[in-house]
Amino acid sequence: MPESIPMAPTIFIDGQAGTTGLEIRDRVAARSDLELLEIDPSRRKDPAARAELLAAADLAILCLPDDAAREAVQLAGPATRLIDASTAHRVAGDWVYGLPELAARQREAIRQAECVSNPGCYPTCTSLLLRPLVDAEMIAPTTPITLHALSGYTGGGRSLIERWEDPEGGLLSLPYEAPYALERVHKHVPEMTRYARLEHSPQFIPAVGPFPRGMRVEIPLHARLLPPGLGAKAIWEALRARYVEEPFVRVVPFEDPVRTHERSFDPTACNGTNRVDLHVAGNPAGHVLLVAIIDNLGKGAAGAALQNLNLMLGLSEQTGLSG
Numbered sequence: 001m002p003e004s005i006p007m008a009p010t011i012f013i014d015g016q017a018g019t020t021g022l023e024i025r026d027r028v029a030a031r032s033d034l035e036l037l038e039i040d041p042s043r044r045k046d047p048a049a050r051a052e053l054l055a056a057a058d059l060a061i062l063c064l065p066d067d068a069a070r071e072a073v074q075l076a077g078p079a080t081r082l083i084d085a086s087t088a089h090r091v092a093g094d095w096v097y098g099l100p101e102l103a104a105r106q107r108e109a110i111r112q113a114e115c116v117s118n119p120g121c122y123p124t125c126t127s128l129l130l131r132p133l134v135d136a137e138m139i140a141p142t143t144p145i146t147l148h149a150l151s152g153y154t155g156g157g158r159s160l161i162e163r164w165e166d167p168e169g170g171l172l173s174l175p176y177e178a179p180y181a182l183e184r185v186h187k188h189v190p191e192m193t194r195y196a197r198l199e200h201s202p203q204f205i206p207a208v209g210p211f212p213r214g215m216r217v218e219i220p221l222h223a224r225l226l227p228p229g230l231g232a233k234a235i236w237e238a239l240r241a242r243y244v245e246e247p248f249v250r251v252v253p254f255e256d257p258v259r260t261h262e263r264s265f266d267p268t269a270c271n272g273t274n275r276v277d278l279h280v281a282g283n284p285a286g287h288v289l290l291v292a293i294i295d296n297l298g299k300g301a302a303g304a305a306l307q308n309l310n311l312m313l314g315l316s317e318q319t320g321l322s323g
Helices: 019-028 045-054 065-073 106-112 121-135 151-165 190-196 232-243 298-310
Strands: 010-014 035-037 059-062 081-084 115-116 144-151 201-207 215-221 250-252 276-282 288-293
Touching: 010 019, 010 045, 019 035, 019 151, 019 298, 045 065, 059 065, 059 190, 059 298, 065 081, 081 298, 106 298, 115 190, 121 144, 121 215, 121 232, 121 276, 121 288, 121 298, 151 201, 232 250, 232 276, 232 288, 288 298
Parallel strands: 010 035, 010 059, 059 081, 081 115, 144 201, 250 276
Antiparallel strands: 144 215, 215 288, 276 288
16 A cells, blocks of 8 residues: 655644734745645634634644733644744743753753744844853843844834835934833843843843844943953853854854944844844953844744744754755
């Protein structure tokens, strides 16, 4: 008798009409090793229709607002594994955090998990820069941390995209970045604090720039915050050693003295990839600048979801992703 052909895992994206959902949908649909289950557009907000597909899928990806994501978890069938791209479960103890590069056992935890919370774009950068340094006791968990971040306007979803692309607003001609969320505690702060292993919430200063996608996160470390004798080269070596075998994390070669120009630290440098670029820049006064660059819709959202999907389904982690 002929051998039976293995069935491709079935994938349902709950909320595929949103920015992240559309990005994931296009990537899943292009793959021959996955079967995409799609809801009738006229019923995409119908709980019964969503529940039917959530129960039928081998794995569902939730690209929803937080409250809707919590509702979807209740609708899902007991056999359906979940990846939640919202912030609803990122610091929940019964969900596995979906950043494979975070720690030695994180990748295996994701492989075995029933429920994985996809990390945020800002926290991905923050954790990859700081976690190895905290673990190596190069930075104390009590260190006061400040982050300045610049994102493309797609990071805010459809409403922000419409505002920035509205010709009457003229935002795309802005010659500077626009800070936001200074009046509140940004929803990514608890996630940053927990997974970077900080004891105190960082001061977070996010901004949006007049470009669609791309992200740069900068963390300045004053010399007084560092142990005596610890310089930029040692920090760079620690990051390089931690990520030398990671396919999606590139620690950019160290320069001493650092040479910068107008196009240094381009926030769009990783666009279209699942890569994170990490830079370490020293200063003669002993200060150190840490920089991470990422595609906010790539490794910061859709790419991370597909990386987690690959791990959870026992596929090659790099399938469908470029580093």
